[in-house]
Amino acid sequence: MQGIAQATLGNNGKPQLGTQSCPCVFTDWDRTGLLGTCPADAASTAECTPDATLNATAANTVRDCWVTNVGTHRLRIDTTVKVVESAESFAQWYTDSIFSNKVLGTLELASAGGGSTSSAAAPRGQRPAPRVAP
Numbered sequence: 726m727q728g729i730a731q732a733t734l735g736n737n738g739k740p741q742l743g744t745q746s747c748p749c750v751f752t753d754w755d756r757t758g759l760l761g762t763c764p765a766d767a768a769s770t771a772e773c774t775p776d777a778t779l780n781a782t783a784a785n786t787v788r789d790c791w792v793t794n795v796g797t798h799r800l801r802i803d804t805t806v807k808v809v810e811s812a813e814s815f816a817q818w819y820t821d822s823i824f825s826n827k828v829l830g831t832l833e834l835a836s837a838g839g840g841s842t843s844s845a846a847a848p849r850g851q852r853p854a855p856r857v858a859p
């Protein structure tokens with residue numbers, strides 16, 4: 726799958742946009758109604774009503790989500806969302822402009838296992854507290 730940045734740098738030595746969208750799963754945990762209605766005590770899928778306009782294509786399907794240990798349902802959608810407006814807006818992340826602040830420093834990424842990395846924020850001059858797996 727193509728990532729947000731291309732695998733190689735552009736002629737200017739900076740990342741270039743790979744794809745503008747990515748797969749996303751959104752669950753309406755707070756029952757805001759964004760995906761349809763699901764009563765607070767919904768014990769079955771039949772009690773939840775997905776928003777029909779969101780189910781216009783097979784790629785946008787609102788589904789049921791069972792909440793383990795709570796015994797109720799929520800609605801969720803598996804879809805593709807646009808995360809970058811354009812190649813020009815992506816380039817602003819790596820280029821001085823009126824839309825960004827230049828930051829000189831190092832972003833330390835810790836190993837998250839399995840070849841993945843993660844980062845955490847901490848006040849200036851302090852290291853983030855290590856996260857301990859439960």
